[in-house]
Amino acid sequence: MSEPDGEHLGPYRLLSPLGSGGFGEVHLALDPEGRTVAVKVLHPHVAAEASALTRLEREVETMRLVEGPHVAEVLDASMSGDSPYLVTRYVQGRALSVVPVPVDDLRRLARGLAQALMSIHEAGVVHRDLKPANVMMADGEPVVIDFGIASALDSLSVTASGAVVGTPGYLAPEVLEGQEAGAPADVFSFAATLAYAATGRQPYGTGPLSAVAYRVVHHEPDLEGAPAWLEPLLRDCLVRDPAARPTAAQVCARLGVDAPARGRHGVRGLSGTARRPAPSAMGVPGSAGHEQGGYLSTEAGPGAVFSTGRRAGLEPPDLHDLSTREWRPGVAAVDEARARHREKIRRRWVVGSGIFVALLAAAARTPLPEASLLLLASYSLIVVVDAGIALLSRGLFRSRRMVTDLSSVAGVVALWLVLSTLFSPFTLALFAGTALVVGVVFLLNA
Incomplete structure (x- = not known):
């Protein structure tokens, strides 16, 4: 050795x-x-x-x-x-x-x-x-x-x-x-x-x-x-x-x-x-x-x-029947750990992208109402489709994934209404730009 x-x-x-x-x-x-x-x-x-x-x-x-x-x-x-x-x-x-x-x-x-x-x-x-x-x-x-x-x-x-x-x-x-x-x-x-x-x-x-x-x-x-x-x-x-x-x-x-x-x-x-x-x-x-x-x-x-x-x-x-064997990690445990990690990353993406979409849609609500609604509708459609896939799958985190998706859609719409009511389009555009820069820096560091 x-x-x-x-x-x-x-x-x-x-x-x-x-x-x-x-x-x-x-x-x-x-x-x-x-x-x-x-x-x-x-x-x-x-x-x-x-x-x-x-x-x-x-x-x-x-x-x-x-x-x-x-x-x-x-x-x-x-x-x-x-x-x-x-x-x-x-x-x-x-x-x-x-x-x-x-x-x-x-x-x-x-x-x-x-x-x-x-x-x-x-x-x-x-x-x-x-x-x-x-x-x-x-x-x-x-x-x-x-x-x-x-x-x-x-x-x-x-x-x-x-x-x-x-x-x-x-x-x-x-x-x-x-x-x-x-x-x-x-x-x-x-x-x-x-x-x-x-x-x-x-x-x-x-x-x-x-x-x-x-x-x-x-x-x-x-x-x-x-x-x-x-x-x-x-x-x-x-x-x-x-x-x-x-x-x-x-x-x-x-x-x-x-x-x-x-x-x-x-x-x-x-x-x-x-x-x-x-x-x-x-x-x-x-x-x-x-x-x-x-x-x-x-x-x-x-x-x-x-x-x-x-x-x-x-x-x-009784240890008499035990033999010395080379360790081989269990595939099931590794797969579950990977699935748990993937679910955590997916959840962060759903929530993070939802906040960014809400900021952009709120900034565009007054000058470009059609673009604002299009952003909300696109995000909601993608997330609802993801929830439907979770419903049909047999994954370990099916229920948690569906709850996260549906809650994100409701949360984004509510955040859009609150932000567009309280802040001006210019301020919201600054917020969205800052969020984009922070997200890029975070991804580069990760």
Whole structure:
């Protein structure tokens, strides 16, 4: 395997850094087929720990069992050479911690997070550091980016360099008290994250970490402002007794969502040097591979670190029949992503061209009324035809496309009337010219 030369790391072409943490640096990269991925290159002081790398190599087989539309799957790993690395699906979006809160579509967020949690637990892994910073919002859908790697790094002496085990306010009380972090701890973190998204406030307040941790253990969460349909679920998930919390499957059932779909992103495997674990680590009680799991953080920010995580206390899947295979991304997921992107571009064109047509038609209403009506009629005809095509098609966004088209026609006519009433033709002509220049500059920059 070739070492990083500023351009490539193994078969991956590194494009730009996304963030750095206590254990590695995350890069945006291209795989051999030209698809974007996130590559985390371990820091030299981490790579020097041979025993930790061996354990991490063993855990990758379990990490790649976690898959679904709401998790950033581990795709590849290589623990050899001077620059060991792990590869995950790249999620383009912003962290929940930096988007405006309360979020608009709270049900969509809750259902997506519940499905992600169930996907993680079904693979026998516990996230242990689920929080808003570890939830990426991609086109309104949540994607969890942190799971699967910590046990291999538990023995590292570098934990003093800034690696964070978890975040008070989102860690369960039993974890803060030094007990084992199981699947119920993730359910607690899920509810705390969702409470933040619903209310716009930290559920256990702010201040010194010790004060926040004390409130988690001894006080009730602040859920004022949470919607009535969600508050009972949040309270059940935030109870202090881990045994009293619902499971991820029960949370999904209460939110009315199905079990997460598996295999949506195609057949995944290890194309690097990570090997299939030895039988002693494949779910045999008492082995390191059975007791703990870990996960990779691809959080694009200075705080992106490897964080401690453990498996869910469930019976781990049988890994004996797994073979090491080259990863081939799923065609269905790629097609859906492309369709979503095309729909976004089309919507922007419909709205943008509608505003420009309204400006031109309003400017021409007094001196050239026939031209004004012709502009409106031409735009309306084109958009209505597009809506008719959407009605006859079986696309993923048929309903949304029709609503956008018909709303644009009504909006353009209304804007035409308002503008032609309030402004003179000369002023409107200046507006139209300015809009044209801005549009051209935007296209050139794009």
